[in-house]
Amino acid sequence: MSYALTEEQQLIQQSAREFTQEYIEPIASEIDHASIHPSAVVQLMAEHDFLGLYLPEEFGGASAGYLSYVLIIEEISRMSGAVASILINHASLAAYCVNRFGTVKQKQAYLPALCSGEKLGAFALTEPGAAPGAGMHKVVAAKEGDNYVLNGRKCYIANGGVADVYVVFALTSPEAGTKGMSAFIVDGNTAGLTVSRTVGKMGLRGCQSAELVFENVIVSSHNLLGSEGVGMKIAQQAQLAASVAEGAQVVGIAQAAMDDAVRYGKERIQFGRPIAAFPAIQTMLAEMATNIYIARLAVYDAASLIERDKPFMKEAAMVKLFTGRIGQSALIDVIQIEGGYGYSQEMIASRFYRDIKGAVINESSADFPEKVIAKDLLA
Ligand SMILES: Cc1cc2nc3c(=O)[nH]c(=O)nc-3n(C[C@H](O)[C@H](O)[C@H](O)COP(=O)(O)OP(=O)(O)OC[C@H]3O[C@@H](n4cnc5c(N)ncnc54)[C@H](O)[C@@H]3O)c2cc1C
Numbered sequence: 001m002s003y004a005l006t007e008e009q010q011l012i013q014q015s016a017r018e019f020t021q022e023y024i025e026p027i028a029s030e031i032d033h034a035s036i037h038p039s040a041v042v043q044l045m046a047e048h049d050f051l052g053l054y055l056p057e058e059f060g061g062a063s064a065g066y067l068s069y070v071l072i073i074e075e076i077s078r079m080s081g082a083v084a085s086i087l088i089n090h091a092s093l094a095a096y097c098v099n100r101f102g103t104v105k106q107k108q109a110y111l112p113a114l115c116s117g118e119k120l121g122a123f124a125l126t127e128p129g130a131a132p133g134a135g136m137h138k139v140v141a142a143k144e145g146d147n148y149v150l151n152g153r154k155c156y157i158a159n160g161g162v163a164d165v166y167v168v169f170a171l172t173s174p175e176a177g178t179k180g181m182s183a184f185i186v187d188g189n190t191a192g193l194t195v196s197r198t199v200g201k202m203g204l205r206g207c208q209s210a211e212l213v214f215e216n217v218i219v220s221s222h223n224l225l226g227s228e229g230v231g232m233k234i235a236q237q238a239q240l241a242a243s244v245a246e247g248a249q250v251v252g253i254a255q256a257a258m259d260d261a262v263r264y265g266k267e268r269i270q271f272g273r274p275i276a277a278f279p280a281i282q283t284m285l286a287e288m289a290t291n292i293y294i295a296r297l298a299v300y301d302a303a304s305l306i307e308r309d310k311p312f313m314k315e316a317a318m319v320k321l322f323t324g325r326i327g328q329s330a331l332i333d334v335i336q337i338e339g340g341y342g343y344s345q346e347m348i349a350s351r352f353y354r355d356i357k358g359a360v361i362n363e364s365s366a367d368f369p370e371k372v373i374a375k376d377l378l379a
Pocket of ligand 1: 089123124125126130131155156157158159204209358359361362363
């Protein structure tokens with residue numbers, strides 16, 4: 001990898017690699033099997049400054065930049081896509097919204113605790129049954145004096161139930177549809193906010209997903225992010241910033257899976273030769289390596305746009321589109337190369353396959369990447 005990383009970025013990458021080997025490798029399989037939220041590892045990530053790595057120093061972060069942050073996501077994903085998801089939902093979604101759209105008072109109130117690990121963040125947009133704001137469970141925020149009163153349901157919320165702070169999207173003008181949606185910072189312990197159930201998932205199982213119920217949840221108007229009606233714009237920008245981190249997650253998983261396939265291909269003997277000697281296997285590996293290489297460059301470039309405060313939406317959508325395609329195809333090929341063993345639960349490839357699918361679906365149809373790219377091209 002010859003992308004010109006600075007010395008500091010290389011050190012951060014190396015320390016994330018060591019962290020992953022020391023703390024995540026021993027628990028990665030167990031948290032997947034048992035679907036356990038790894039709170040001790042989250043605390044350790046906080047102690048290593050991972051939770052607030054790219055967030056500003058003045059609000060408790062490390063100001064190390066978004067590219068350094070995605071390097072960490074990539075390293076963690078080589079061992080556990082689930083732990084990477086916990087970090088992405090916390091940092092690229094919840095904390096991103098507060099940092100990008102919050103007032104100074106809101107940042108002072110929430111970011112230091114989100115950076116130190118005292119509080120974990122989550123992002124609550126998706127609703128049961130239909131697109132956000134369109135179904136019978138839509139979350140509505142009714143203005144009452146200086147407060148809003150939230151009612152409705154959210155589903156599939158990563159870090160749901162274990163988070164302390166939720167960025168919640170709710171209709172302040174239900175008649176206007178998504179144009180009447182607003183974003184609120186909601187403390188997890190607010191009366192009336194409960195978890196009705198956790199969702200059993202195919203992959204990313206150490207990252208808990210939950211359904212949330214809002215029953216007369218009172219939120220101060222001081223916790224409105226931006227102004228009324230800009231919720232979908234906030235959601236879209238945060239989801240695209242998260243897509244870059246999810247691109248790094250896909251690259252990390254695909255790289256680890258390919259490394260495993262290379263090792264296996266050299267060891268597995270068929271017809272008197274290692275299977276890696278067969279051209280069909282070499283073609284699959286060569287295509288995989290090329291796609292991962294290109295995807296990584298795109299992820300790093302899009303991350304550096306975010307870091308430099310440049311327009312990044314089109315490039316982030318391109319990352320989402322490309323990493324989604326190449327990540328899934330890489331895992332299908334890895335399992336093909338590893339044959340029956342690859343398909344067994346004993347091999348790491350099956351977990352990688354389940355995890356990469358989740359990383360690709362997440363954020364997928366909130367705004368189709370193709371739509372974002374075409375809109376930019378045709379503007
Ligand atoms: C692991 C995981 C974690 C998640 N975490 C969170 C979270 O923390 N917070 C949160 O708010 N949400 C979360 N989600 C929800 C996630 O954002 C949505 O599942 C995702 O955006 C897809 O939306 P959907 O499930 O409503 O699918 P749908 O929009 O119903 O799409 C279903 C299928 O229909 C297709 N489709 C939909 N509309 C169109 C169209 N107009 N034209 C053509 N095809 C179409 C889609 O491509 C897809 O193939 C999570 C999901 C996953 C898998």
